[in-house]
Amino acid sequence: MRVAISPVNWHGAQKNLEAEAMTYDFAKVKDQAEYAWAEKLSKVKVEGGTDAEKTNFYTGLYHMMIAPIEFYDVDGKYVDMLGTVRTLEKGDTPNYSIYSTWDTFRAVHPLWTIIDPKQATLYVKDLIRKSNDEFGMLPKWEGHGSETGTMIGYPSTAILGDAVTKGLVDAQTALDASVKSARYRPHDFPQINDGILTSLMAGQLNYHVKEQCVRAPNWNSVSYSLEFSFYDWTIAEMAKAAGDMHTYDEFKARSYNSLMHWDDSVGFFVPTELKDGDPCAFKYSTETFSPYKADPLYFTEGNAWQWQWAFMQDLDKLTEIMGGTSGLNEKLNNLFTADSDQGDQHQDMTGYIGQYIHGNEPSHHVIYLYQRTEEAYKTQEYLDQVYKTFYTPTPDGIIGNEDVGQMSAWYIMSALGxxxxxxxDPTYTVGRPIFNKATIHIGSGLFTVIAENNSPENMYVKSVTINNKPLNTFNTFEHEEFKAGGELRFVMTGDKSQAMKANLAQ
Known part of the structure; x- marks a missing residue:
């Protein structure tokens, strides 16, 4: 039996069947699929490591490549997010589906910009088309042609912003697609179902813009404020690249609104409420606030321990409010040694090391912040723990929800070092490579990652160079260093006293 499907109608399914499943030879179809996947997975070749680590790596690469999927018939027909049947012409960007952008903006889409910039660009152009030409605003969690409204904020802007700052798409076009999601004008979108629109353009956005905080009892109030502020920064960066300084100033200022939730007395982002005319008055006193409380009125799938790190748009400012380099160091240490069993639990709070939860996306960058402290070696220690504890080659071997490839993309990028x-911000922070050598196809050539003296015991990084040059401040390098013939070279050691220092800013 042969089966075909179509996003449009049965006529499309019949055409797809005739074009793509002409044979009843199951073995032949299986061989063709295996060959196609082998070609995709060959974009990165790793050497060294254990068989289990290689299985983890290539399974992860497979996971992160599954979606977004091409979603149209062989005749080019597809149904857009408003239910209109459209037809792709020759040379058009394909129509894609399954965009879990709140998850995948963090590592899936950035990883595509390294291993396959052309594919990364196609995804971004499709998102732009959905906003500018079809749906009217950027998708947030699109599945099979429909917006689900799942999660918070307008995370697609981070995918577009990343592509702009890496030179993959036109800044003005991306900016035009983004600002519509970030200005509270629900009456501009009569074409979008009210139930979906209230998620895409949540009322929390109105508070964020007008009051500079998102006060209780708004749902997920603190998380909304932090997310809005981060996405506003991505829009500001697009505006700067487009030369639109008016829009840059607007969104750059908004990107700091979430600081209204920072309470120095407790050292966390906290809920606010309207009190004596102040909409951003702290809801809890120093004595009654608990960072362990995972209340969905305030936080999305987590608590204050995890959400204190969501101010990713200005890491210097984050360091400042946490008390400088030593304060940041102390806050990180407190996170990883806090009681894992205390406080509320949520189904998405998994993969605990202290109150770090690797099983959910807002924590994924946190280990790398140690590269901004005097204890940079702890990046390697905690990465090693995560690799060994939360990634195993078994059916349940990935902690938490795979979230359309994000859990795997974190592992792939981290395993590369x-x-x-x-x-x-097209900047990468070094960590702890798993493999002795990794080769990435970059354009017409190869980019190589070498880890000298690498072994399970030699987890610490002694030194790193990028294209024969030293790293930048905080042990970082820029995206432009990924080029044919390039090399990222680590020298590893088992002696913690020899571990590379953080290269702190003066």
């Missing part, structure tokens, strides 16, 4: 803390 680096991570992008703030998508839209």
């Amino acid at each position: 680096f991570y992008q803390i703030s998508p839209t």
Whole structure:
């Protein structure tokens, strides 16, 4: 039996069947699929490591490549997010589906910009088309042609911003697609179902813009404020690239609104409420606030321990409010040694090391912040723990929800030895490579990651160079260093006293 599907109608399914499943030879179809996947997975070749680590790596690469999927018939027809049947012409950007952008902006899409910039660009152009030409605003969590409204903020802007700052798409076009999601004008979108629109353009946005905080009893209030502020920064960066300084100033200022939730007396981002005319008055006193409380009125799938790190748009400012370099160091240590069993639990709060939860996305960049402290070696220690504890080659081997490839993309990028803390800032922070050698196809050539003296015991990084040059401040390098013939070279050691220092800013 042969089966075909179509996003449009049965006529499309019939055409797809005739074009793509002409044979009843199951073995032949299986061989063709295996060949196609082998070609995709060959974009990165790793050497060294254990068989289990290689299985983890290539399974992860497979996971992060599954979606977004091409979603149209062989004749080019597809149904857009408003239910209109459209037809792709030759040379058009394909129509894609399954965008879990709140998850995937963090590592999936940044990883595509490294291993396949052309594919990364196609995804971004499709998102832009959905906003500018079809749906009217950027998708947040689109599945099979429909917006689900899942999660918070307008995270697609981080995907577009990252592509802009890496030179993949036109800044003005991306900016035009983004600002519509970030200005509270629900009456501008009569074409979008009210139930979906209230998620895409949540009332929390109105508070964020007018009051500079998102006060209780708004749902997920603190998380909304932090997310809005981060995405506003990504829009500001697009505006700067487009030369639109008016829009840059607007969104740059908004990107600091979430600081209204920072309470120095407790050292966390906290809920606010309207009190004596002040909409941003702290709801709890120093004595009654608990960072362990995972109340969905205030936080999305977590608590104040995890959400204190969501101010990714200005890491210098984050360091400042936490008490400088030593304060940041102390806050990180407190996070990783806090009681894992205390406080509320949520189904998405998994993969605990203290109150760090690797099983949910807002924590994924946190380990790399140790590269901004005097204890940079702890990046390697905690990465090693995460690799060994939360990634195993078994059916349940990935902690938490895979979230359309994000859990795997974190592992792939980290296993290669680096991570992008703030998508839209095209800067990578080094970590702890798993493999002795990794080769990435970059354009017409190869980019190589070498880890000398690498072994399970030699987890610490002694030194790193990028294209025969020293790293930048905080042990970082820029996206432009990924080029044919390039090399990221680590020298590893088992002696913690020899571990590379943080290269702190003066």
